[in-house]
Amino acid sequence: MSNPFTLKTLGPDQPFCDREKDLADLAAYAEAGQNVVLYSPRRYGKTSLCRRLQAGLAGRGFLTVFCDCYAVTSVDDLADRLARQVLEALHSRESLLDKGRRWISVFRSFRPVFTPTPEGGVSLSVERASRRDSGLDVLARVLEDLDAFLTRGETPVHVTLDEFQEISELGDGRVEALLRTHIQGQRAAYCFVGSRRSVLLGMFTTRKRPFYQSALLHALPPLPRADLIAFLRARCAAGGKECPEAVAATLADLSAGYSWYAQALGFHAFALAGQRLTLEDATTAREMVQDQERFGHEAQVRDLPAPQIQLLRALAADPTSAPLAADYLARWSLGASTAAYSRKQLVSRDLIEEDDAGLWRVVDPFFAEWLRRL
Known part of the structure; x- marks a missing residue:
């Protein structure tokens, strides 16, 4: 029987534990065109939640853009990532002919490159129109291109910038100022997501920072214990094994309400168990998760x-x-x-x-x- 838990980022169609209110709130912000800051510790499931949010919004006619800012190394890197994700979002929605017409007339900073695939489809990559400009100039042009596209107002747009606080490491604040100048006038809803909470919140709550009071703040809480217990039992049952309430409660407590840890503990406990999970399985699962996390912990203190x-x-x-x-x-x-x-x-x-x-x-x-x- 297949393991009903996963160690990967949850897909939009995979079972979620709770988060209904958070999902509804974030969707309402998007529908209203409101920018929001979504924050929590790492491994609370923010990325999975945003993917699920955008899948729902896409089903309601939104164009959705997801740009991961984690470990962004330069302003050029940020411009490349943002341009690629915007163009890929369009690529997923429009015919090749429509893309050609719209992109030639609107996007100047990057050019889409279409390559036939062996399966008979078309893959997309992007190339910069000019390599002579500075990173800040390129980013400015990307944002100007996005402004021009959004002013057409043909479809609602939602943009997620994951690990957004990483841009604070780029330069002397000019990147923040440039982004804020463009974002504040765009007809799009932004979700600024981050795990380094003090850095991210400082960008939006410090009076002298460009993004000061420009978005609603939404803290993602730990998963409720009762809901997590029910979720763990239900997933085990879906995989054909019984998880007694006491075992599920132990797993929930060990996870401390972290979405990823709940999945990891459930994954290992389910794999270890016979037809019925035991407290010994939960204890062993904890040691297995602790062991697999060791290298990450060592890197954090190195x-x-x-x-x-x-x-x-x-x-x-x-x-x-x-x-x-x-x-x-x-x-x-x-x-x-x-x-x-x-x-x-x-x-x-x-x-x-x-x-x-x-x-x-x-x-x-x-x-x-x-x-x-x-």
Whole structure:
């Protein structure tokens, strides 16, 4: 029997746990042409949710563009990615003849290149019209081309910019200013998505930043425990195995409401089990997920200075409301002169946070467990 859980990004047609209200809210924002900031820790399922959102919007006549800004290396790279995704969105909706007519008259910064495929279809790539311009000039032209297309108003447009906070690393703020200048006047709804929450929110809540108060803020919460328990049991049943409520509750608690961890734990527990999942399966699944995450955890700390690693280890083992208090610093051999700076840097990386109870802690529960084992 096939495993009903997946370790990949969920497709729009795959079973989701909860998120009905978030999906409805985001769709309503798009219908109203409202820009929104969607934020949460990593592995809450933001990308899957946005893919599902855009699939629904496409079914209602929207042109949808999804641009991943993760690890963008330069302004040229950003311009290339945005142009390619806009043109690919059009490519998926229009006939070749219509594309040729519209693109020749509107898009000047990049040219579409159509290549016949062995299956008899046509694949799309793009090439820059000029290689002499600076990255900022190219990005400006891409945005001007998009402005010209959108002013036609022939169809509603929704644009998702995933890991949008990464653009803050490009230059001296001119990229943000350029994007804001164009986006504010466009007839399109934007969803700015990100996992480095302090950086992303700073772009929209700091008075001197170009995107200040330009979009609604929408925090994606952890999955509700009761809904997650029901989801885990239902998926196991769909795969032909029984998951007792106590086992599903254990898996849900281990996931801490993270969509990806719930899928990973379910995947391994289901694979381990006979016809009925056990608590031992859940415990073993936890160790398997912890082991497969080890390399990512090592990468996260590899380039951190020692004071930041020490603060991470302290907060993983001993969450506190006062990480800069003298007794806490002394207990964990933390330097008073570096602790405040370390906290700021770890927050910007979204590795630690102050939770709703006022406790400073490591954000990711599996990363925290790994740190406790060091």
